[in-house]
Amino acid sequence: xxxxxxxxxxxxxxxxxxxxxxxxxxxxxxxxxxxxxxxxxxxxxxxxxxxxxxxxxxxxxxxxxxxxxxxxxxxxxxxxxxxxxxxxxxxxxxxxxxxxxxxxxxxxxxxxxxxxxxxxxxxxxxxxxxxxxxxxxxxxxxxxxxxxxxxxxxxxxxxxxxxxxxxxxxxxxxxxxxxxxxxxxxxxxxxxxxxxxxxxxxxxxxxxxxxxxxxxxxxxxxxxxxxxxxxxxxxxxxxxxxxxxxxxxxxxxxxxxxxxxxxxxxxxxxxxxxxxxxxxxxxxxxxxxxxxxxxxxxxxxxxxxxxxxxxxxxxxxxxxxxxxxxxxxxxxxxxxxxxxxxxxxxxxxxxxxxxxxxxxxxxxxxxxxxxxxxxxxxxxxxxxxxxxxxxxxxxxxxxxxxxxxxxxxxxxxxxxxxxxxxxxxxxxxxxxxxxxxxxxxxxxxxxxxxxxxxxxxxxxxxxxxxxxxxxxxxxxxxxxxxxxxxxxxxxxxxxxxxxxxxxxxxxxxxxxxxxxxxxxxxxxxxxxxxxxxxxxxxxxxxxxxxx
Numbered sequence: 163x164x165x166x167x168x169x170x171x172x173x174x175x176x177x178x179x180x181x182x183x184x185x186x187x188x189x190x191x192x193x194x195x196x197x198x199x200x201x202x203x204x205x206x207x208x209x210x211x212x213x214x215x216x217x218x219x220x221x222x223x224x225x226x227x228x229x230x231x232x233x234x235x236x237x238x239x240x241x242x243x244x245x246x247x248x249x250x251x252x253x254x255x256x257x258x259x260x261x262x263x264x265x266x267x268x269x270x271x272x273x274x275x276x277x278x279x280x281x282x283x284x285x286x287x288x289x290x291x292x293x294x295x296x297x298x299x300x301x302x303x304x305x306x307x308x309x310x311x312x313x314x315x316x317x318x319x320x321x322x323x324x325x326x327x328x329x330x331x332x333x334x335x336x337x338x339x340x341x342x343x344x345x346x347x348x349x350x351x352x353x354x355x356x357x358x359x360x361x362x363x364x365x366x367x368x369x370x371x372x373x374x375x376x377x378x379x380x381x382x383x384x385x386x387x388x389x390x391x392x393x394x395x396x397x398x399x400x401x402x403x404x405x406x407x408x409x410x411x412x413x414x415x416x417x418x419x420x421x422x423x424x425x426x427x428x429x430x431x432x433x434x435x436x437x438x439x440x441x442x443x444x445x446x447x448x449x450x451x452x453x454x455x456x457x458x459x460x461x462x463x464x465x466x467x468x469x470x471x472x473x474x475x476x477x478x479x480x481x482x483x484x485x486x487x488x489x490x491x492x493x494x495x496x497x498x499x500x501x502x503x504x505x506x507x508x509x510x511x512x513x514x515x516x517x518x519x520x521x522x523x524x525x526x527x528x529x530x531x532x533x534x535x536x537x538x539x540x541x542x543x544x545x546x547x548x549x550x551x552x553x554x555x556x557x558x559x560x561x562x563x564x565x566x567x568x569x570x571x572x573x574x575x576x577x578x579x580x581x582x583x584x585x586x587x588x589x590x591x592x593x594x595x596x597x598x599x600x601x602x603x604x605x606x607x608x609x610x611x612x613x614x615x616x617x618x619x620x621x622x623x624x625x626x627x628x629x630x631x632x633x634x635x636x637x638x639x640x641x642x643x644x645x646x647x648x649x650x651x652x653x654x655x656x657x658x659x660x661x662x663x664x665x666x667x668x669x670x671x672x673x674x675x676x677x678x679x680x681x682x683x684x685x686x687x688x689x690x691x692x693x694x695x696x697x698x699x700x701x702x703x704x705x706x707x708x709x
Contacts, residue, residue, distance in 0.1 A: 208318060210236040213545060219696035219708035220244065221679035222540035223259070223607060224340045227251035228705040230326045231542055234318070236709070241544040242270065242315030243323050245552055246308045250327035250385065252538055252554060253304065254378060255335055257572050258344035259538035259607070260554035262384070262396075263561055264574035265303035267447035268552040269431060269591045270315055271600050277433070278591050279314070280444035283307025283426040284584065285557055287576040291415045297562040298576035299414025302396075304554065307426040309393040314428065315548065321389045328389060331382030331570070334375040339703035342372040344536075348559055357412070357565035358572070381570030397421045408566035414573045416566075431591070434458050434504035436624055439601050442591040443504060448489050449537075449553065449586030449613050451499040453606070455485045456617035457590070457624075458509040464518055466625050472660025473518060475653075478621070479641035479666065480522060482614035484512045486642055487528025493584070494529055521666035524645045531610055531642065535559070535575070535585045539605030541681045543694065549681065551603040553587035588612040588676075590620060599686035607702075608676030611648070614640040615676025623682050630682040630695040638675040641666070650675055674701035 205211045210233040217235040222228035230251045231244035239247075245268065252260035260266070265285035271278040285300035312320055337345075345352075345362055349369035353359040359366055361378055370376060388396055395401045402418040409416035431442040432451055436458070443454035459481035460466040466477050492498065502508045515526060536559045541551040558575040565572050577584040586609065592602035602623060606616035615638055622633035637652040639661070647661050648671040661668050676699075683694040698704035 207238045208322060212236065212238045216545050217709045218542065218544040219681050219694060219706070220540065220542045221681060221696050221698040221704065221706045222248060223538045223677065223679065223702060223704045224252060224256040224338050225703070225705035226255045226330070226335055226338055228540070228707060232707045232709070233326070234323060235544055238317070239323065239544070240315060240317045241542045241548040241550045242311050243318045244542045244544070245540070245550040246312045246316060247323040247326055248540055248542070249304065249308045249552060249554065250324050251330060254327050254330045254381065255338060256341050256538055258341060258560050259536050259556060261556055261561070261572050261574065262304050263302045263571050264300065264554060264556040266307060266552055266554035267444045267450060267587045267589055268311055268550055269442055269444055269450070269589050270311065271549045271591055271593055271603070272315060273547055273598055278431055278442045278593065279428055280431040280446070281307060281311050281426055281428050282444055282446040283310070284446065285555070285574045285577065286424070287578050288415050288417060288420050290417070291576070291579065292410070295410070295413055295415045297413040297564060298579040299409055299416060299562050299573035300557055300576045301416060301420055301424050302574060303424050303426065305388060305393055305396050306424060310426040310428060311550070324385060324389050328382050328385040331378040331385060334377035337370045337372055337374045337376050339372050341376070342370065343703070344559055345369045348563070352560055352563050355412070355564040357567055358563060361565065378570050380568065384570050397424060405566060405569060405571065408569045408571070409573060412562070412564040412566045412573055414562055414564065414566070432499065432501070432504045436461050436592070438594055438596065439592045439624060440595045441504070441620070442593070444589060445499040445503065447553070447587040447589065448493070448499070448584065449588035450590065451503045452485050452489050452586060452613040453588045453590050453616045454504045455488070455509065455512065456481045456613055457620050458504045458506070459485065459513050460617065460621050461625060462509055462513060465516070466621055469518070471654065472657045475639045475657050476518065476521070476661055476664055478614060478618055479639050479647045479661070480516055481513065482617070483522070483527045483641035485613070486531055486610060488512055490529030490531045519664060521664045532581065532583055534583050534609040536609065537585050537587055537607040537612070539589070539607050539679050541603040541605050541679050543600065543603065543681050543696070547600050549591065549600050549603040551589045551591060551605045553589050553605050553607065555585040555587060557582055557585060586610060586612055588616045590616055592620070592624060594686055597686060600683055601686060602680065602682050604678060604680035606676050606678045608674070610642055611640045611675040614638070615678050619678050619680055623684070630680055630697050634678055634680060634697045634699055640675045648675060677702040677704065679704060
């Protein structure tokens with residue numbers, strides 16, 4: 163009876179939360195609809211189908227991982243439970259961009275807390291790399307980062323939400339279009355590693371194709387060890403020592419002595435008021451605060467609101483170039499984002515000399531960013547209005563391109579070593595703080611175009627009140643720290659001409675500029691039918707689910 167009473171109290175708390183989210187009236191709510199075990203339920207909590215009616219929404223780069231997240235929400239898990247399950251699953255279904263050997267960053271909103279929280283777990287370089295390590299590997303942070311997310315916001319047991327990824331790895335999963343594309347790009351050099359060739363090639367020769375079965379039994383066993391022995395086992399003790407030896411055999415370096423110190427960081431995010439909403443960004447993730455800084459710059463007078471399409475494209479191109487120049491300068495000097503990264507004063511300084519009718523010369527834009535690593539992202543919202551948005555990286559497509567023998571662990575590349583750069587992990591949240599309700603969650607991949615792409619979508623929805631579906635499909639522009647503005651082929655001729663008239667040459671970006679996953683609830687009522695829109699970018703083969 164004690165267990166039943168604790169669950170009943172949880173239901174009452176959920177009902178109160180629903181009153182806050184739903185506005186004036188309480189949605190239909192009864193024990194039978196929720197399927198509580200012991201009350202005539204046919205589906206137990208923790209089983210997909212437990213939640214009846216609205217379960218939430220997911221937008222993600224890789225569909226199979228997204229379906230796992232949907233099942234977690236349907237079973238009664240929180241958005242954090244779904245995010246952790248999808249984070250582990252991406253390491254199985256999209257190991258080219260996310261994995262246990264890499265890292266990432268997340269933003270979390272929960273109505274019961276005073277403000278959102280950033281959880282940062284970026285992969286870092288080991289302090290010392292032996293001369294025999296011909297492909298320096300990062301110290302992995304994903305596992306501890308996702309565990310921290312679960313410990314602070316999860317509802318289900320950790321082994322429940324890691325189990326689906328373990329099963330996918332052990333039993334196999336169909337290769338998605340997203341992974342097949344990445345594999346085709348680097349199959350040649352990747353297959354120089356016999357471990358990677360054994361996993362990712364057909365009969366040890368041709369790369370796996372979309373629809374083929376990807377089986378990773380050693381990775382499944384590794385996830386199983388972490389599940390049974392605990393997350394700490396990966397960072398110290400026998401398993402950590404095994405990983406250290408295996409990484410060295412693959413030309414990397416993961417000393418156990420340094421693995422122990424790999425810890426995620428949970429802290430208050432950067433914030434800035436935009437209209438009636440407060441936007442939040444992770445200060446430790448350059449792509450996140452860059453996204454927020456671009457949006458803050460666009461919100462300035464005479465830049466975005468009230469401008470025509472060409473004027474908005476010009477403002478976005480200028481803001482993205484100037485903010486990325488700021489990122490480059492700060493990286494070169496070893497500086498972080500700074501607590502004022504989203505402040506009006508900082509935005510004014512970054513946009514100094516901006517004019518609405520003339521493009522700035524490249525000399526005004528600051529430093530230049532080199533080629534940046536690939537990433538993957540998702541946004542998830544649960545039925546109670548909790549939202550999580552995350553981005554992940556291996557610091558290179560397929561990391562070092564080598565799997566640590568006997569472990570199934572694909573090693574992430576060490577940032578700051580050779581040509582490997584830290585990623586731009588673009589995540590953004592928006593909340594109406596006047597009523598403490600979720601508004602927007604977004605994440606983006608696409609290297610240096612990711613912050614501009616996410617800021618563009620956020621600006622269209624939050625500054626111009628454009629529906630999310632059209633905001634994501636709209637043709638994009640971006641400008642790095644160079645003279646030319648990159649534009650997608652579908653950009654209207656009038657907008658292209660308006661940019662050229664301002665003195666900026668326009669080049670065509672045929673591959674698309676960024677891939678955005680986003681959730682927008684402009685009426686702040688997630689449970690109301692049509693109250694939220696969940697969209698994945700048509701430029702990629704991702705998945706959007708709202709039920």
